Amino acid sequence: xxxxxxxxxxxxxxxxxxxxxxxxxxxxxxxxxxxxxxxxxxxxxxxxxxxxxxxxxxxxxxxxxxxxxxxxxxxxxxxxxxxxxxxxxxxxxxxxxxxx
Amino acid sequence: xxxxxxxxxxxxxxxxxxxxxxxxxxxxxxxxxxxxxxxxxxxxxxxxxxxxxxxxxxxxxxxxxxxxxxxxxxxxxxxxxxxxxxxx
Numbered sequence: 001x002x003x004x005x006x007x008x009x010x011x012x013x014x015x016x017x018x019x020x021x022x023x024x025x026x027x028x029x030x031x032x033x034x035x036x037x038x039x040x041x042x043x044x045x046x047x048x049x050x051x052x053x054x055x056x057x058x059x060x061x062x063x064x065x066x067x068x069x070x071x072x073x074x075x076x077x078x079x080x081x082x083x084x085x086x087x088x089x090x091x092x093x094x095x096x097x098x099x100x
Numbered sequence: 101x102x103x104x105x106x107x108x109x110x111x112x113x114x115x116x117x118x119x120x121x122x123x124x125x126x127x128x129x130x131x132x133x134x135x136x137x138x139x140x141x142x143x144x145x146x147x148x149x150x151x152x153x154x155x156x157x158x159x160x161x162x163x164x165x166x167x168x169x170x171x172x173x174x175x176x177x178x179x180x181x182x183x184x185x186x187x188x
Contacts, residue, residue, distance in 0.1 A: 003101060014111050017142070021118035024138060034134050041141050048145050052152055064161040068168065075172040079137055082179035087130040089183045
């Protein structure tokens with residue numbers, strides 16, 4: 001039963017990671033790309049690590065996995081925010097329809 | 101379950117060159133940085149799944165935690181440094 005939950009969680013996480021990768025290639029602008037990457041990457045990583053935690057049950061490994069999950073949940077949106085803020089402050093223009 | 105981890109790893113190997121493409125070809129510096137961030141998070145997943153496949157997950161998770169901390173510090177430093185620059 002735990003194997004089943006782990007497989008479902010890891011497959012969902014891989015799907016979100018794939019969507020984030022496609023967004024990183026296909027989207028036109030730095031801001032939209034950072035949107036796709038920041039949101040989808042965080043969700044996919046959290047789902048995959050949560051799937052591993054549910055596969056291993058209650059042990060020391062799950063405590064370490066929970067630590068990594070909390071750290072990543074705080075760190076990855078912070079990185080995206082800092083990079084987007086630096087891009088906006090240094091004067092990078094957002095993509096718009098007029099540029100075509 | 102081992103076969104499933106192997107399949108997930110091969111799908112991750114397909115996903116990773118997308119971020120590498122963005123890190124190499126990105127029009128300005130921030131695109132390269134965000135591609136690098138994506139590569140870092142994908143390699144965290146990669147290390148965790150590899151540890152689950154080989155059965156030594158506790159050792160690989162320490163490497164994951166160090167990699168995540170290094171990625172956070174590096175991205176924060178570069179982002180703070182680049183705030184007053186013109187994008188090139």
